[in-house]
Amino acid sequence: MKSLYKASQNETPAAWNPPEFDADSTVNTPSINKEEILSIFQNLDANSLTTKSAATGKAVKSKNIKFASWQPGQLGQVQSKVNPAEWNFIEVTDTPFDKSWKVQSPAPVSNQPSLQQLEENETALLIERARHQAEEIILAAQAEADDILLQAEAEIQEQKQVGFQQGQREARAEIEDALKAVHATVEEIENWKQEFFAQGEQILIDMLKDISSKMFGEGAKLNAQALHANLSRVMENAHGLGALKVFLNPNDARLLDSYWSEQQMLIHGEPVKVIASNSITPGGCLIKGNIGTVDGRVETQLNAILKSLDETETPEE
Incomplete structure (x- = not known):
């Protein structure tokens, strides 16, 4: 919608004559009269309208509206109040325009779905x-696979348990066989040891007999100190036999002190007499009393030792 100002027909506006800014200017300005200015505004619709504004002009002409040329008034004159009644509004319709400018209404949409939509x-x-x-097939297959896996694991555990128990039985049987073999070996070693010791003991006894006979078969050569010790031990067994006669080898009799007889008499309270005899082997003695005899000869002691060894050789049943 366009608006045009309605010029007053009663007032004749004065032409605007701008003052010269520089009086001394030598430039000649061409003069423009009022008729030329009016002709410009009167011919405006014929010379300067574009294709789009031409349609608007056509609409204006169809209404048979006449326009008055705009006459500029004095610059100093300012209208005190604008009267809205003085404005004429042109109603522009869509008659002169192309129908393509109209907003096309959308095609009616059917509530019924199309065949393509249904498909x-x-x-x-x-x-x-x-x-x-x-998804159901996959879940069922997965569940079946889990069941198979659990069943396989259970069978594996069962086989492991069976194998473990069988291994225990086999290991126990092997250990029992090994223990039996060890017991048999130990028993055999014990028997062999007893047999060896029995044979070795007899050998040792025979060796001791031989050594004793060789060492003491002809007596034992004793020094004076050893002779006194041996006689003192034998004399302890002669208490209460009355007057004593001590038979010694002549070599041993010479080793005794001259006061030995008196000393023994003081000890036993009975007279003691030393008699040298070649029948007594060196190192031994024979004591005879009024009521008994003490045999301290070397051969007698050797025979007693050999007899004890013979008794050891034959164990009691």
């Missing part, structure tokens, strides 16, 4: 149903 919906439904069936 697409059915395809989507089939795909969704197939997807659910595939």
Whole structure:
């Protein structure tokens, strides 16, 4: 919508004559009269309208509206109040314009779905149903696989237990066999040891007999100190036999002190007499009393030792 100002017909505006800014200027300005200015405004619609504004001009002409040329008034004159009644509004319709400018209303939409939509919906439904069936098949297969795996693990554990028990039985049998073999070996060693010791003991006894006979068969050569010790031990067994006669080898009799007889008499309270005899081997003695005899000869002691060894050789049953 365009608006035009209605010029007053009663007032004749004065022409605007701008003052010269420089009086001394030598430039000649061409003069423009009022008729030329009016002709410019009167011919404006014929010379300066574009294709788009031409349609608007056509609409204005169709209404048979006449326009008055705008006459500029004095610059110093300012209208005190604008009267809205003085403005004329042109109603522009769409008659002169192309119908393509009109807003096309959308085509009516039918509430009924099209065939293509139905096919697409059915395809989507089939795909969704197939997807659910595939998921169910996968879940069932996975559950079956889990059951198979659990069953396999149970069988493996059972086989392990059976193998473990069988291994225990076999190991126990092997250990028992080994223990039996060890016991048999130990028993055999014990028997061999007893037999060896029995044979070795007899050998040792025979060796001792031989050594004793060789060492003491002809007596023992004793020094004076050893002779006194041996006689003192034998004399302890002669208490209460009355007057004593001590038979010694002549070599041993010479080793005794001259006061030995008196000393023994003081000890026993009975007279003691030393008699040298070649029948007594060196190192031994024979004591005879009024009521008994003490045999301290070397051969007698050797025979007693050999007899004890013979008794050891034959164990009691």
